[in-house]
Amino acid sequence: MNTHLPRRLAFALGATLVFPLSLFAQAAPQSAANSDAPNETVVLDTFTIQTDKDNGYIAVDSLSGGRTNTPIKLTPASIGSVTRAFMDDLGLTSVRDTLRWTPNVVAEDPNAGKGFGGAAFHDWAYNYRGAGAGEQGGPGPTRNYFSFFQNQDTYNLERVEFLRGPNSIIFGLGTVGGQLSGYTKIPKVDRDFITATLFADSNNSTREEIDINRRVTDSLAIRVNAVNDLRYGWRNNDDNKFKAADVALLCRIGPNTSIRVDAEYAKTYRTLISTTIGDKVSGWDGTTASQTWGAAPTGGSARTIPIQNAGAWGDWLNPFWVWIPSLGSNSLMKWAGGYASSGALADVGQALNYQPYKGWYPEQIKLSWEPSYSSTANVPVRSSRDWTYGSGRSDIDYRDLTVSLEQRFTPNLDFVAAFYRYYDNQTAKDYEGTGGSAIDINKQLPDGTANPNYGKAFADFFLSKQNQRHDTTEARAQLNYHFESTLFGSKWTQVFSGAASRKNLRQSARQYLAQVGNGTSITNPADWVQNMVWGRIYLDNPNQVMNAPETAPNGRLISYMPKADGYWFDFDDEFKLQDYAVMSQSRLFDDQLSITLGARRDHYKEHLRELRRGPNLTDKISDESQSANTISAGGVYYLKAGLGAVVNYSKNIQPPHAGSQSMLDGSRPRPETGKGLEYGLRYSSNDGKYYVTLIRYDTKSQGHLVENPIDLRGIWQKYNIAKGLASESGNGSLAYSDTTSLDVTGYEFEITANPTPQIRLVANFGKPDATIVNYYPDSRAYMAAHLAEWTAVMNDASLDATKRNDLRTQMANVQDKLDQAVPGAKNKGLVDYTASIFGFYTFPKHVFPGFSVGAGVTRTGKTYAATYDSKEYFGSAVTTTVLALSYETKLGKIPARFTLDVDNVFDSQDPIVTSYHWGYVDSNGTHIKDAYYYQTPRTFRLSARFTF
Numbered sequence: 001m002n003t004h005l006p007r008r009l010a011f012a013l014g015a016t017l018v019f020p021l022s023l024f025a026q027a028a029p030q031s032a033a034n035s036d037a038p039n040e041t042v043v044l045d046t047f048t049i050q051t052d053k054d055n056g057y058i059a060v061d062s063l064s065g066g067r068t069n070t071p072i073k074l075t076p077a078s079i080g081s082v083t084r085a086f087m088d089d090l091g092l093t094s095v096r097d098t099l100r101w102t103p104n105v106v107a108e109d110p111n112a113g114k115g116f117g118g119a120a121f122h123d124w125a126y127n128y129r130g131a132g133a134g135e136q137g138g139p140g141p142t143r144n145y146f147s148f149f150q151n152q153d154t155y156n157l158e159r160v161e162f163l164r165g166p167n168s169i170i171f172g173l174g175t176v177g178g179q180l181s182g183y184t185k186i187p188k189v190d191r192d193f194i195t196a197t198l199f200a201d202s203n204n205s206t207r208e209e210i211d212i213n214r215r216v217t218d219s220l221a222i223r224v225n226a227v228n229d230l231r232y233g234w235r236n237n238d239d240n241k242f243k244a245a246d247v248a249l250l251c252r253i254g255p256n257t258s259i260r261v262d263a264e265y266a267k268t269y270r271t272l273i274s275t276t277i278g279d280k281v282s283g284w285d286g287t288t289a290s291q292t293w294g295a296a297p298t299g300g301s302a303r304t305i306p307i308q309n310a311g312a313w314g315d316w317l318n319p320f321w322v323w324i325p326s327l328g329s330n331s332l333m334k335w336a337g338g339y340a341s342s343g344a345l346a347d348v349g350q351a352l353n354y355q356p357y358k359g360w361y362p363e364q365i366k367l368s369w370e371p372s373y374s375s376t377a378n379v380p381v382r383s384s385r386d387w388t389y390g391s392g393r394s395d396i397d398y399r400d401l402t403v404s405l406e407q408r409f410t411p412n413l414d415f416v417a418a419f420y421r422y423y424d425n426q427t428a429k430d431y432e433g434t435g436g437s438a439i440d441i442n443k444q445l446p447d448g449t450a451n452p453n454y455g456k457a458f459a460d461f462f463l464s465k466q467n468q469r470h471d472t473t474e475a476r477a478q479l480n481y482h483f484e485s486t487l488f489g490s491k492w493t494q495v496f497s498g499a500a501s502r503k504n505l506r507q508s509a510r511q512y513l514a515q516v517g518n519g520t521s522i523t524n525p526a527d528w529v530q531n532m533v534w535g536r537i538y539l540d541n542p543n544q545v546m547n548a549p550e551t552a553p554n555g556r557l558i559s560y561m562p563k564a565d566g567y568w569f570d571f572d573d574e575f576k577l578q579d580y581a582v583m584s585q586s587r588l589f590d591d592q593l594s595i596t597l598g599a600r601r602d603h604y605k606e607h608l609r610e611l612r613r614g615p616n617l618t619d620k621i622s623d624e625s626q627s628a629n630t631i632s633a634g635g636v637y638y639l640k641a642g643l644g645a646v647v648n649y650s651k652n653i654q655p656p657h658a659g660s661q662s663m664l665d666g667s668r669p670r671p672e673t674g675k676g677l678e679y680g681l682r683y684s685s686n687d688g689k690y691y692v693t694l695i696r697y698d699t700k701s702q703g704h705l706v707e708n709p710i711d712l713r714g715i716w717q718k719y720n721i722a723k724g725l726a727s728e729s730g731n732g733s734l735a736y737s738d739t740t741s742l743d744v745t746g747y748e749f750e751i752t753a754n755p756t757p758q759i760r761l762v763a764n765f766g767k768p769d770a771t772i773v774n775y776y777p778d779s780r781a782y783m784a785a786h787l788a789e790w791t792a793v794m795n796d797a798s799l800d801a802t803k804r805n806d807l808r809t810q811m812a813n814v815q816d817k818l819d820q821a822v823p824g825a826k827n828k829g830l831v832d833y834t835a836s837i838f839g840f841y842t843f844p845k846h847v848f849p850g851f852s853v854g855a856g857v858t859r860t861g862k863t864y865a866a867t868y869d870s871k872e873y874f875g876s877a878v879t880t881t882v883l884a885l886s887y888e889t890k891l892g893k894i895p896a897r898f899t900l901d902v903d904n905v906f907d908s909q910d911p912i913v914t915s916y917h918w919g920y921v922d923s924n925g926t927h928i929k930d931a932y933y934y935q936t937p938r939t940f941r942l943s944a945r946f947t948f
Contacts, residue, residue: 076634103766128177130770176674272392278351278436392431476501832861
């Protein structure tokens, strides 16, 4: 475990100041404001948020009222905010860190993109109100309301806004649950300043931030932000690096024209590891072995299995090339024909995860069709909490550019035009494990020499490389006509807006397989099976780096090449969106009543090219075009005492994600639509010290897209193998989409308060409910149509019994998922509730001058996992406690702030259950716990901020 406290906190302030200079040639950001410089900036404020107005943890204005600067208290949409002051007090360095402090938003992946499989690409996917993020991460978050497919770092952010509900008029495209946006920092023309912040934590991580603002003239300013983050996680081999720099330019050309240019460049590196691994070692007795290569195991009574392939990707035709870095000249060999251990359970095809502690599993378990129970006594226990295996890596670089022009034509007529470019490139390599470990019981290597790893547990990896890219160009314009008048003797403020935008999103994905070849794409579709290379890690060195060379020691070439007959995740997708919107906001009776109305027209075209998926390995081309109309209508009415009522009705549209698979009938998916009503109470004190909301929401989603919701492909693969065919022949490579419809309802409560200059408070509670009203209609019909065909092979006694049993197990697994998917069932990933509270107190100068203390707790209720035999199963609730200690002083003339933040104060170490096994039950018929992860242990983080 990485628990050493760094010896130095001040890692060379001079190096911190110099760091951004090395990135200027490549870098730059987007826009917003800075809590360090509370004075007025020279910006036309119709379309720009001045976060200087934020009062402690209370956000004042927002663009969420129709991309026009509007007081949040007058915006009928549901909005939650995390201000710069809150981020500083708790040392929050990414948007993911802020999620637990707002109601009804949780990360889709608890491992933050650090695990195996597709989650490595979507650490920015968030689940709002239990509705789910959407396939492939969904529409993604936004930055200044432009697409931004990253987990945003806070180094250049002033505020994070959580925009809840189906509201395309205000938030743009998104799920019925909501959207997220970050506001970036804006240059100041009133003064110069430099703020440098240094961080260090108890895992030996270090981080340096710098914020430089330079006033060039009275109407021109430049602001530079940069960060260098070397972050080590608490688990073994959890290494991460992030470097970024942005430059923002603000220029006022005369009294009525303002131009902003923002640019950013960033690079991320992280290792990809897993904390759970399946058990295929518990059935070994320590003596049963294959004495010579390929010989049937002898010397004991343990069950063994022949090494034919590493998983469903291969089949018996595969010579099973394996790369083992530690074997020197024998690093690349054909391992088909050897033997390995199996698990101790009756069904050798099942592999329970290693236990986090002894007794995690019940003593006796069984599958429903098995006549007797199996013991779990020999299922291995993890060696430690911080143990991991694997050493994949993910590399990301992204850059973005925003240019905006704000023009005031008359005192009543304002115009804004903005251009945005975003590009990212992510490559993940060697990050897909086959899920289980076994004992190498071969005393000889395939060439007949002694096997130095005999008796060791090993895990095989799917040596692959996947690349994903987003390339976005957006342009938008908005014209506002506004005036002030009187109505019935009271002030009336009116805004009419017309807006138009165009978005062109190009997304591509490529999957490459390590193969023995000549470095070019293989032309024979069967060759990829013959030539695939797998990587093997022996668990006495669980984080062995693969790094397969281009030429193996035996002279064979190794190349990462595409699968010749097409892979479902090889595609180029171009998505073009055009939308037009009109809005009206009326503020009546001295802002006692605010009414917002809007309508929007969206039209999109999609051009999808799926590589080598058409006839004769040609590319499959699909074109789709759809249009939709959405509306919004809402209002806020305040009594004189500050208590008000709020109501909002809105709709949204969410087109299919890039590269989405066709429906089972071959048609392209249609867009998801949503609609909903929100209503409740809102309190905003006249002195700005208190802001409280209580909201009830009733929303619906139709056509929610789900990719491969049940593993029909797995059934076809087991069917083919049972018949002696290649696993991917026929329908063995089936990939498809299906839909669900959801009812998303619940409550949200938030209170933010600054009752005295010394006290800041924030608390919230969310109670979501998301239920299915139509579940996988096409999958059910397909299953019914092919059930007899599959059953005939399963019952064919002339075929191999083990392979027929594998087919039976797969069919039971899929049928079980369909049995769960009934109207009224909860949406997977729905949490019981979310809650948090945090308070920060600054001591009076005459008591403890400069000292402040804060404390808080967050809790995410149990997560819905599954329904088995009409019984609902839930994962663990998660509780985190935090403590913040701060001291402000001056070092000479330099203001300084030193902060100690402690996360997970009470060091909770219980495993967090995420799922239950679909088939295994205990003696009471209760399904057993299966997957889990560990909460980050207690972490100390020191920071020092200096302002010049």
